[in-house]
Amino acid sequence: MSDQSDQQRAPRLYLSVAQDLLTAMAAGEYILGVRMPGDRELAARLGVSRTTVREAILALELIGAVEVRHGDGTYVRGPHAGVAAIEGSALDVAPRELIESRRALEPVVASFAATRIDTDRLRGLTRDLDEGAEIVAEPSRIPRFMELGLRFHSDLALGCGNSLLAGIVGQLVDAETHPLWLLVNQHAVSSLQAREGQLRQHREVLGAIASGDAARAAQAMTAHLASVDAVIFNPAASDAATRGDA
Known part of the structure; x- marks a missing residue:
C-alpha cells in the first residue's frame, strides 16, 4: 500500500519542485545564464531526493527553462526560450x-x-x-x-x-x-x-x-x-x- 501511495505522489513531487524552481527564477534568485546549484545541493535545500531533483530539471529542460550542459552543469535559459522537441516525452502529452x-x-x-x-x-x-x-x-x-x-x-x-x-x-x-x-x-x-x-x-x-x-x-x-x-x-x-x- 505504501509503495502504491509513493508512486501516486511521485509525479506531483517532481512537479512541485519544478514549480518552486520556476518561481525562484521569476523572483530573480536564479538569473539568465547563471549556473544553478547541483542536484545534491538542491535536494538538500528543498528536502527531496536527488532523483526527484533530476526529474524536475529534466522537465525544466524539456520546456526550455534551463539548459543542461553535461559535465558542466545546469544553466538558466530564462522566459524567452521556446518549447521544442518534447513530443516524445515520457512525462506528458505534447x-x-x-x-x-x-x-x-x-x-x-x-x-x-x-x-x-x-x-x-x-x-x-x-x-x-x-x-x-x-x-x-x-x-x-x-x-x-x-x-x-x-x-x-x-x-x-x-x-x-x-x-x-x-x-x-x-x-x-x-x-x-x-x-x-x-x-x-x-x-x-x-x-x-x-x-x-x-x-x-x-x-x-x-x-x-x-x-x-x-x-x-x-x-x-x-x-x-x-x-x-x-x-x-x-x-x-x-x-x-x-x-x-x-
Missing part, C-alpha cells in the same frame, strides 16, 4: 497537441457560454480574475496565478451548457492529467508583461460572454489561445508583436 485541441474546442465553448452561463458562475469567474489582478505583480504568487488562470477555462466551460464539452476542456487544462502543460504555462507567464496580457485577454473573453455576444466571445477566445500558442512556442515573435515590431 503541449503542442494540447494547445491545438484547445484552439479547436474552446472558442465553441465560449460562444455557447455567452447564451447559457448563469449569473453565479459569472460572478465566480469575475472573482477569480479580480484575485489574479491582485497578485499579478508578485513573482512568488505565480503558482496561484496559474491555478486561477487554468480554473478560468475549466469553470467557463462548465457554463457552456454541454457537459461533454465541459468535461473535455476540463481534462485539457487539468494539471494532474498534464503536469508538463502546467510547467509550460508557468514558464510562459514568468514575466509580468505575459501575466498582465493573460489577465487582459481573460477579461475580454468574460466581457463578451457577460454581454451575451456569442460571436465576440468566440473571437476573443480564439485570439487569446493564439496568443498562448505564440508565447509558448514562438516567444520572440510574441514579444515583437507586443512591442509593435511586427
Whole structure:
C-alpha cells in the first residue's frame, strides 16, 4: 500500500519542485545564464531526493527553462526560450497537441457560454480574475496565478451548457492529467508583461460572454489561445508583436 501511495505522489513531487524552481527564477534568485546549484545541493535545500531533483530539471529542460550542459552543469535559459522537441516525452502529452485541441474546442465553448452561463458562475469567474489582478505583480504568487488562470477555462466551460464539452476542456487544462502543460504555462507567464496580457485577454473573453455576444466571445477566445500558442512556442515573435515590431 505504501509503495502504491509513493508512486501516486511521485509525479506531483517532481512537479512541485519544478514549480518552486520556476518561481525562484521569476523572483530573480536564479538569473539568465547563471549556473544553478547541483542536484545534491538542491535536494538538500528543498528536502527531496536527488532523483526527484533530476526529474524536475529534466522537465525544466524539456520546456526550455534551463539548459543542461553535461559535465558542466545546469544553466538558466530564462522566459524567452521556446518549447521544442518534447513530443516524445515520457512525462506528458505534447503541449503542442494540447494547445491545438484547445484552439479547436474552446472558442465553441465560449460562444455557447455567452447564451447559457448563469449569473453565479459569472460572478465566480469575475472573482477569480479580480484575485489574479491582485497578485499579478508578485513573482512568488505565480503558482496561484496559474491555478486561477487554468480554473478560468475549466469553470467557463462548465457554463457552456454541454457537459461533454465541459468535461473535455476540463481534462485539457487539468494539471494532474498534464503536469508538463502546467510547467509550460508557468514558464510562459514568468514575466509580468505575459501575466498582465493573460489577465487582459481573460477579461475580454468574460466581457463578451457577460454581454451575451456569442460571436465576440468566440473571437476573443480564439485570439487569446493564439496568443498562448505564440508565447509558448514562438516567444520572440510574441514579444515583437507586443512591442509593435511586427
